[in-house]
Amino acid sequence: MYDFLVDLIGNEIIAAFISAALPVVFIVPFVIFGVLMERKVAGHMQDRLGPMRVGYHGILQTVADFFKLLQKEDIVADGIDKKFFNFAPYLVFAGSYAVYAALPFSSKYIGADIDLGIFYIIAVSGLVVAGILMAGWTSNNKYSLYGALRSAAQIVSYEIPTALIILSMVMLTGTLSLAEMSEMQTAYFWNWNIFGGAEWSFTKLLLIPFMFAGFLLFYISSLAEVNRTPFDMPEAESELVGGYHTEYSGIKFSMFFLAEYANMFAVSALVSVLFFGGYHSPIGYVGNTLGLEALIPFEQVFWFAAKGIFFVFVQMWLRWTLPRVRVDQLMTICWKYLIPYAFLNLLIIGIITLI
Amino acid sequence: MELYDLIFYFFAIVTVVSAFMVVTSKNIVHAGFNLLFTFFGVAGIYVLLGADFIAVVQLLVYVGGILILLLFGIMLTNKITSVELRTGTAHIIPAVIGVGIFWGALTAIVAFKTDWVEVNTASTESTTIIGLGNLLLTDYVLIFELLGILLLVALIGAASFARREIEELKD
Amino acid sequence: MGLLDKEFIDSNIVIAKSEDLLNWARLSSLWQLSFGLACCAIEMMATSASHYDFDRFGVMPRPTPRQADIIIISGTVTLKMATRIKRLYEQMPDPKYIISMGSCSNCGGPYWEHGYHVLKGIDRVIPVDVYVPGCPPRPEALLEGLLKLQEKIRKETLRTKKA
Amino acid sequence: MKQYLKNTWEGIWTVLIGMKITFKHLFVPAVTIQYPDVKVPLPERVRNRLYVNMDDCIGCDQCARACPVSCIEIETVKSLPTEDLGKTSNGKKKALWVTKFNIDFAKCCYCQLCVFPCPTECIYMTDIYEFSEFKREGLLYNFSTLTHEEVLEKKANFEKFQAEKEAQKAAEAKAKAEVAAKTKESENKSDTGSNKSENG
Numbered sequence: 001m002y003d004f005l006v007d008l009i010g011n012e013i014i015a016a017f018i019s020a021a022l023p024v025v026f027i028v029p030f031v032i033f034g035v036l037m038e039r040k041v042a043g044h045m046q047d048r049l050g051p052m053r054v055g056y057h058g059i060l061q062t063v064a065d066f067f068k069l070l071q072k073e074d075i076v077a078d079g080i081d082k083k084f085f086n087f088a089p090y091l092v093f094a095g096s097y098a099v100y101a102a103l104p105f106s107s108k109y110i111g112a113d114i115d116l117g118i119f120y121i122i123a124v125s126g127l128v129v130a131g132i133l134m135a136g137w138t139s140n141n142k143y144s145l146y147g148a149l150r151s152a153a154q155i156v157s158y159e160i161p162t163a164l165i166i167l168s169m170v171m172l173t174g175t176l177s178l179a180e181m182s183e184m185q186t187a188y189f190w191n192w193n194i195f196g197g198a199e200w201s202f203t204k205l206l207l208i209p210f211m212f213a214g215f216l217l218f219y220i221s222s223l224a225e226v227n228r229t230p231f232d233m234p235e236a237e238s239e240l241v242g243g244y245h246t247e248y249s250g251i252k253f254s255m256f257f258l259a260e261y262a263n264m265f266a267v268s269a270l271v272s273v274l275f276f277g278g279y280h281s282p283i284g285y286v287g288n289t290l291g292l293e294a295l296i297p298f299e300q301v302f303w304f305a306a307k308g309i310f311f312v313f314v315q316m317w318l319r320w321t322l323p324r325v326r327v328d329q330l331m332t333i334c335w336k337y338l339i340p341y342a343f344l345n346l347l348i349i350g351i352i353t354l355i
Numbered sequence: 356m357e358l359y360d361l362i363f364y365f366f367a368i369v370t371v372v373s374a375f376m377v378v379t380s381k382n383i384v385h386a387g388f389n390l391l392f393t394f395f396g397v398a399g400i401y402v403l404l405g406a407d408f409i410a411v412v413q414l415l416v417y418v419g420g421i422l423i424l425l426l427f428g429i430m431l432t433n434k435i436t437s438v439e440l441r442t443g444t445a446h447i448i449p450a451v452i453g454v455g456i457f458w459g460a461l462t463a464i465v466a467f468k469t470d471w472v473e474v475n476t477a478s479t480e481s482t483t484i485i486g487l488g489n490l491l492l493t494d495y496v497l498i499f500e501l502l503g504i505l506l507l508v509a510l511i512g513a514a515s516f517a518r519r520e521i522e523e524l525k526d
Numbered sequence: 527m528g529l530l531d532k533e534f535i536d537s538n539i540v541i542a543k544s545e546d547l548l549n550w551a552r553l554s555s556l557w558q559l560s561f562g563l564a565c566c567a568i569e570m571m572a573t574s575a576s577h578y579d580f581d582r583f584g585v586m587p588r589p590t591p592r593q594a595d596i597i598i599i600s601g602t603v604t605l606k607m608a609t610r611i612k613r614l615y616e617q618m619p620d621p622k623y624i625i626s627m628g629s630c631s632n633c634g635g636p637y638w639e640h641g642y643h644v645l646k647g648i649d650r651v652i653p654v655d656v657y658v659p660g661c662p663p664r665p666e667a668l669l670e671g672l673l674k675l676q677e678k679i680r681k682e683t684l685r686t687k688k689a
Numbered sequence: 690m691k692q693y694l695k696n697t698w699e700g701i702w703t704v705l706i707g708m709k710i711t712f713k714h715l716f717v718p719a720v721t722i723q724y725p726d727v728k729v730p731l732p733e734r735v736r737n738r739l740y741v742n743m744d745d746c747i748g749c750d751q752c753a754r755a756c757p758v759s760c761i762e763i764e765t766v767k768s769l770p771t772e773d774l775g776k777t778s779n780g781k782k783k784a785l786w787v788t789k790f791n792i793d794f795a796k797c798c799y800c801q802l803c804v805f806p807c808p809t810e811c812i813y814m815t816d817i818y819e820f821s822e823f824k825r826e827g828l829l830y831n832f833s834t835l836t837h838e839e840v841l842e843k844k845a846n847f848e849k850f851q852a853e854k855e856a857q858k859a860a861e862a863k864a865k866a867e868v869a870a871k872t873k874e875s876e877n878k879s880d881t882g883s884n885k886s887e888n889g
Contacts, residue, residue, distance in 0.1 A: 012358040043581055045711045048721045052582040054554040061584050067551030068595070073619035075592060084388055116411050116484065123411045126419025130391050133426050137384055149430065152423055159419070176484065216701070237560075237589035249592040249619040321707040337697060579721045632795040632825060636758045647795075649825060658821040659828055660737075661798040669724045671821040678823065 023100035023111065030305075031261040032062040037309075038316050045320040072250035080247065081138035088135035089248065089255035095127030096262040103269050104179040106279050106300035117178035118166055121270065122159065125225065128263070129155050132234070132244050135256075139247035147243025150327065151227060151234030157334045158224040158231075164342035165218040168349040169274050172197065172207075182278025189282035194275040206352050214345050215275045217338055219311075222267040224334070226260070229319040236324060268311030269304065279304040363403055370396030387426050394418050408484050552595070552621060553679040556672070559594035560587035561614065564601025566628035566662040573665040583672060591617040596675070598668075599654075602630040602637065603645040615652045623679070625671050626654040629661045636661075736799045737818040739792055741832040745777040745811035748785035752803035752812050760796035761803060764789035766843045769850050777809045786847075787833055788840040794820070795828040 005015035036051065036059065043050025051058025076082055099121050101111035114120050129152050136148020172193065173181050185192050194211045196204035224231035235243035245256045272278060279300040287295030325333065373392035380386040394417045401410035491499050558580070562570055574580040574587065588594045591614050603611060615622070626648050629635030637644035648654060655678060658671035722729055731737075748765035765785040768774050774783035804813055822828050835843065 013361065016358055039581060039586070041715070043579070044715050044719065046576050047714060047717055047719050048576040048579040048581065049719045049723075050579075050581050051584055052579075052723065054584055058582070058584070061555065064551045064554040064584060067548065068555040071548055071552065071621065072595075073621075075617075075619050081382075081384075084385070114407065116407050119408075119411050119415070123414035123419065126414055126423070127395075129423055130388075130418060130426075133423065133430075134388055137426075137430060145430065149427070152427065156419070156423055242588070242590040242593070245593075246590045247592055253593050317708060317711060318704075321711045322704065337700075341697075576720050577722055578724060579719075582721070582723065629796060629798055632828065633793070635796060636798050638796050639759060647825065654825075656821050656823060657795065657825055657828060659794045659797070660818060661800075664737075664818050666724050666728065667818045667821065670819040673725060674821050674823070 019111065020101075022109075023097065026105070026305075027097070027100065027258065027262050027265075030265055030309075031258050032066070034261045034264065034309075034312060035062045035065070035257075037313070038319075041313065041316045042320055045317075066254065069250055069254040074250045074252065075247075077140070077247060079140045081140065084134050085138040085247075086252070088131050088138060089252045089259070091134060092128055092131035093255045093259040093262070095124060095131055096259045096266060098124040098127065099266040100262070102178055103266065104182050104273065104278055105304050106297040107179075107183070108297040109301070110179050113177065113179050115175075115177045117176055118170070118181075118270075118274075119176050121178075121266075122163060122166065125155075125159075125263075128259070135248070136244040139244070141247050143241045144244050144246045147234040147236075147240045147246070150240075151244060154227070154231065154233060154330060155225055157331065158221040158338075161217055161221040161334065161338040161342040162225060164339070164346050165214050165221070166274070168214060168342075168346040169193065171346075171350055172353055178273050178278070182273055182280060185277040186280050188284065189277065192275065192277040192282075203352050203355065207349070210345055210348050210352070211275065213341065214349070215271070217342050217345065218274065219271060219314075221334070221338055222271065223315060223318065224330070226263040226267050226315075228264065228315050230322040230325050231330060232324060233327060233330060264312050264315060265308050268315070269308040271311050272304070272307035276307055278307075359403070363400070366396045366399035366403065369393075370400065383429050384426070387422065387429055390425070391418060391422055394422065406483060408487055549680055549682055553676040555584045555586075556595045556623065556675070557588045557593060558585050559591055559597045559614065559618070560589055561597060562600050563603065563607065564630065566600035566630070569662040569665055570598055570600045570627065570668065573668050578665040578669060580669075580672075583669070583676075585672065591615075592619060594618050595621070596623045596625060598625045598627050599631040599648045600627045600662075602635065603648050603651075604643050605645055606643075608645045608648075608651050611648065612651050623655045623675055624648075624652055625656050625658060625668070625675060627658045627660075627668055627671070628663055629659065632657050632659065731816045735816050735818075736801050736814045738794060738815050738820060739797065739803070739812060740815045741790060741792070742811040742813075743787065743790065743832055743834045745779075745809040746787050746790065746832075747777060747781055747783050747809055747811075748787040748790075749808060751806040751808065755802045755806045757800060757802060758796050758798055760793045760798075762789060762791040762793075763787065766840075766847050768843075769846060777811070779809055781809055786835065786840075786843045788835055788843060790832040791829060792832065793829050795825055 005019050006012055009015050009018070039061065040050040040058070051061035054061045054064050076085065102114050102117040102120050104110040104113075104117075132151045132155075133148050136144040136146075136151070139145070169181075170176055173184055175181055175184075181193075184197065189195070191197070194208075194215055196207035196211060227234050234240070235245075237243075240246075245253055248256060281299060281303045285296050285299050287293060287299055369392055373389045373396065376389040377386045377393060380389060394413060398410040398413040398418075401407075401413060562568075572578060574585075580586075585596075591597075595618075597611075597615060597618065599611065615624070626632050630637065630644070631648045634641060634644050634646040638646055645651065656671045656675045658667055660667050663671070748763060750763050750765070753759070753761040753763045764787075766788050768784055768786055774786070776782055799814070801814055804810075820828075833840075
């Protein structure tokens with residue numbers, strides 16, 4: 001994309017800025033859609049309707065929310081560490097935005113085709129932790145601090161099973177680049193990693209149960225990494241008011257909101273790249289049958305977004321199913337269950353890939 | 356000015372300014388947060404040097420691990436009651452002298468003693484992990500394994516320190 | 527003035543003037559401070575629940591006053607609680623609105639004469655926008671109060687906006 | 690170890706059961722009553738805003754006395770004997786001008802206690818519940834049918850009547866006193882003290 005823009009514009013700097021700004025074009029509409037979807041899903045799962053009166057069936061609800069948040073007073077309380085308090089939401093957003101640089105939206109568009117793609121994503125999400133800690137500490141509010149510390153502890157702990165599962169996937173595919181990983185799962189859905197990858201052999205059948213286990217482990221720990229229910233300890237409103245964003249109002253709060261939803265899509269996209277074929281269509285392309293090569297990248301973007309949004313939907317589904325876990329349960333799940341299973345999974349997949 | 360230079364100067368300024376802030380800041384938490392930007396800037400410079408793996412590890416280990424641990428340490432320390440955490444700088448003059456001598460020696464060696472090798476700015480390899488992996492598992496495998504054992508020992512030691520004795524609980 | 531003067535008067539176009547847009551945004555996304563006091567709070571919860579569904583109007587409970595737009599004073603305000611309510615109200619960012627729900631918070635309700643411990647109307651502490659009568663009001667009555675408040679916000683202009 | 694595996698299995702399985710239930714509910718039609726468009730029919734005996742049918746009110750003040758929060762305020766003025774106020778629907782004769790009949794719905798607690806003692810059944814609960822106000826004064830309802838001028842007139846009339854009555858009384862008393870004085874004088878003359886106690 002960047003090279004294309006350089007050819008088009010002729011100026012490296014402008015082209016770089018434009019290609020860096022491109023994910024915003026995706027994130028903002030996604031967040032507007034995602035928040036509405038969350039409220040609609042929540043509503044219908046509780047036998048109610050969700051937003052109905054702002055636009056047709058409430059489709060403009062999030063737009064209204066956004067404009068309202070813009071108008072709200074920006075409160076910076078007195079005892080607050082102003083410099084970092086103002087900076088923290090942008091750091092959190094920057095962390096989740098940076099992830100989008102490595103996500104392959106289609107075979108033609110990927111922000112930066114880094115060879116270390118997936119490794120880079122894990123590394124960059126560390127910025128989010130730092131931003132959350134910053135927000136919690138500088139708010140000078142005990143609830144914020146509790147939320148931030150919980151969030152940091154949780155994310156740091158759950159990074160381990162995530163990394164282990166990613167490691168086993170890296171062993172299987174032999175690459176760290178997300179684009180390559182997606183390319184390996186091309187064509188039809190039985191070539192997806194969750195069905196044992198593209199090669200037809202005995203190992204493919206052997207791999208399937210462990211791939212499913214890996215998917216479950218990865219999905220659970222990624223839920224915890226983006227602080228979603230049942231792992232939403234950091235925001236636990238019944239005990240911690242609002243967690244690390246208790247003191248934020250108006251546009252700064254909306255940055256946190258944006259970052260949260262951007263993160264949700266990012267991990268869902270990661271799940272789809274690792275296990276569900278990334279941007280590849282499960283049933284073949286319309287562009288191929290019609291003979292229109294140019295259509296394929298757009299179809300790929302559609303499939304990528306659709307898979308991502310499906311997993312975001314599953315996150316919401318889980319949110320309205322499960323109650324919040326306690327802190328000790330959270331740590332038990334991570335250290336006593338997810339990590340041993342992830343290790344075992346890693347070992348078995350390693351052995352299977354060797355034979 | 357090329358894009359490359361622009362990015363380099365950006366990261367260089369971020370690194371130097373935030374490192375200076377780390378040293379001079381009287382507020383420990385501020386120093387910790389400024390350290391984040393130093394790490395980030397250094398990682399950026401690694402990327403520009405073509406050492407992508409090192410850069411990512413820098414982010415992963417230092418920002419995601421060590422810095423968080425550091426901040427945890429600060430925030431969970433007992434005597435903290437407010438955001439304003441003060442720390443005194445005790446011996447400024449000896450510190451400046453010591454750092455000055457060290458820095459002078461370092462720059463002198465870098466400037467006069469090092470054999471600089473001229474290479475093209477653009478690195479030919481797209482990634483360094485293949486080479487790194489090969490080296491780690493062939494030439495440096497013994498050191499790699501020893502380091503692993505050392506870390507394991509440290510981990511077990513830490514766990515045994517942190518463990519509460521059951522007898523203590525009974526009292 | 528003149529060119530667009532009467533252009534948008536009868537139309538249902540949402541975006542007529544920027545002020546209308548801002549008012550529309552404010553009135554259709556009133557985030558509520560999740561805060562209940564007494565028996566009226568039960569009705570307030572019923573309003574949020576499936577049968578009446580506050581969320582249809584874009585009302586979403588927020589745990590922290592920093593992100594809330596309306597505070598529904600639902601129930602008996604004791605003198606002790608009044609100071610807390612004042613504090614919560616002051617922590618909310620502008621523009622903020624108040625619905626006083628039920629007789630107790632309207633004027634002290636059953637305690638207006640002899641209640642030594644009850645605040646005689648929340649409007650002695652904070653400025654109320656809409657009074658919803660009832661003891662406690664039906665969920666529909668609260669919804670109607672909210673609609674009234676929305677009408678009030680719709681008529682606000684930058685010049686006359688209070689607070 | 691067995692327990693561990695069992696825990697894992699139960700963890701996954703119970704989550705799946707929960708997810709099944711919530712997924713089913715996605716397709717259950719919503720129970721929501723879309724309030725401003727759809728309204729639930731209220732039960733027959735709902736207790737909402739009070740209404741006073743002033744045609745029937747005899748101003749007996751019983752509702753105000755029954756009210757536990759004293760939110761009803763009634764003031765009455767007696768009518769003149771010459772005035773005919775008509776009868777209530779159940780045949781009671783009205784004798785008082787109700788100059789003030791205020792109900793403060795901000796204070797009212799909708800207990801219906803005022804309804805029972807009413808002898809003419811003129812105060813009763815309606816099914817109107819949507820009457821929120823921007824100002825609290827708006828919740829003070831005045832049911833009296835008389836205008837302010839009329840009220841003043843009635844009061845003046847009554848005072849005038851009262852004054853006339855007083856004057857008449859005074860005149861009578863005076864006349865009586867005169868008569869008594871006269872008789873006293875005559876009795877004093879005739880030295881009979883028996884009438885003294887009667888006049889005193």
